[in-house]
Amino acid sequence: MRAIKNGATHYTPASGIPEVREATARHVTRSTGVPTRMENIVLTPGRKNLLLFALLSLVEAGDEVIIPDPGYPIYRSLVEFIGARAVSLPVRQGNDFRPDPEELRALISPRTRLLIMNSPQNPTGGVLRREDCEAIAGIAVENDLVVVSDEIYSRINYDGEHVSLYALDGMAERTILMDGLSKAWAMCGWRLGFGAMPVEIARRMDTLMINSSSCAAAFTQWAAVEAFESAESDLAVDHMVREFRHRRDVIVDALNSIPGIACHKPEGAFYVFPDITETGWSDRDLAVTLLDEVGVAVLRGTAFGPLGEGHIRLSYANSIDNLTAAADRIATFLGAPVSG
Ligand SMILES: Cc1ncc(COP(=O)(O)O)c(C=O)c1O
The missing domain is CATH 3.40.640.10 (Type I PLP-dependent aspartate aminotransferase-like (Major domain))
Known part of the structure; x- marks a missing residue:
């Protein structure tokens, strides 16, 4: 300003x-x-x-x-x-x-x-x-x-x-x-x-x-x-990185509780890239269907190259409430018990 x-x-x-x-x-x-x-x-x-x-x-x-x-x-x-x-x-x-x-x-x-x-x-x-x-x-x-x-x-x-x-x-x-x-x-x-x-x-x-x-x-x-x-800026970034770490732990645990999804815990950035092959869905169909049917936006792994096949990408640059709601909707859609 x-x-x-x-x-x-x-x-x-x-x-x-x-x-x-x-x-x-x-x-x-x-x-x-x-x-x-x-x-x-x-x-x-x-x-x-x-x-x-x-x-x-x-x-x-x-x-x-x-x-x-x-x-x-x-x-x-x-x-x-x-x-x-x-x-x-x-x-x-x-x-x-x-x-x-x-x-x-x-x-x-x-x-x-x-x-x-x-x-x-x-x-x-x-x-x-x-x-x-x-x-x-x-x-x-x-x-x-x-x-x-x-x-x-x-x-x-x-x-x-x-x-x-x-x-x-x-x-x-x-x-x-x-x-x-x-x-x-x-x-x-x-x-x-x-x-x-x-x-x-x-x-x-x-x-x-x-x-x-x-x-x-x-x-x-x-x-x-x-x-x-500025010192405030540095503190704000550190604070946000701690918050992202917490969100990562929440989303990784929530996804791993869904049968058919195997989510590796990433070490950086604010994305998870779970393997969804065991769900029986292709990454493309699952991404489109989650958006259309339950309003959860994820990207198909193959949007990132042929070797992304069998994965979806979720960004966790979002609130814990929204992340938990998204994981619950995915769980319900895939027929698993909701995480609560
Ligand atoms: C790996 C990577 N590089 C660059 C960008 C974009 O950077 P910028 O907003 O500075 O163009 C992104 C945004 O998602 C990204 O994931």
Whole structure:
């Protein structure tokens, strides 16, 4: 509100207001330990633009981009939109929804240009461990790959440490770290994403910003400084993460009490990705029918890639009352006793 009253309602430089880029660089340096300067930072109207710009800057039609499967659907749709080929890297429940580095190595071909990683992950809530990140970083360095590391859920990590690929040896010069205000700060409607990347790539993104959005909204950029640097903001995020952890425990227990549903307890983000094969339903039919018949909105697992088959995705960014009511309706619909 202060920024709007002070007249921050005009165009800004394409990559962002210098003071805000500096505050973002301080935030990235603090959270990853990698000395990051304003020149490494690009501010965009949401994290999605950064992904599109990364693809436009680095990938040609016919190139291959490795993406997690199941994974955030926009990875595949943008890769295919620019005429490149999306290559699925399996993320399996049996491995706590973490990819296997050896499977990754086997997918690399002379056409591989980019590797997209996401931890904590949408839709599974899987979190990469330090040993996973080290193995992935080693493969990226050996094969001279650029890595897009989508760490938008980095603060929403319940059990372990968040390891940033950007922070590992030899990675800052080949990684586009993507983050934004949409998740930890619940500012998704403010539209602000930020990326930390090598200066050369940041310059290309600046050109793409000039030719597309011009800039992110000026007052939203100023709000980011408060999000990163005010003590209240930090406490509010910690409070919300504790609340999400409680919601996760409630929804996982409620789902596991329904016969036919097996829900793995995710370590991060705010999604669960239960296996519903034993219910006898396909993920597509169950998702459509739950919405039509009992008013519960879930997504079919295959919306996140072929390997999401047999799963549905639920977001628990909702009140405990609504989550319990949703689980009860699913239980009743599937013919199980209600959880109470
Ligand atoms: C993995 C992942 N990345 C990015 C986004 C979107 O980020 P933004 O709102 O900054 O465009 C989402 C939103 O659901 C997401 O799940």
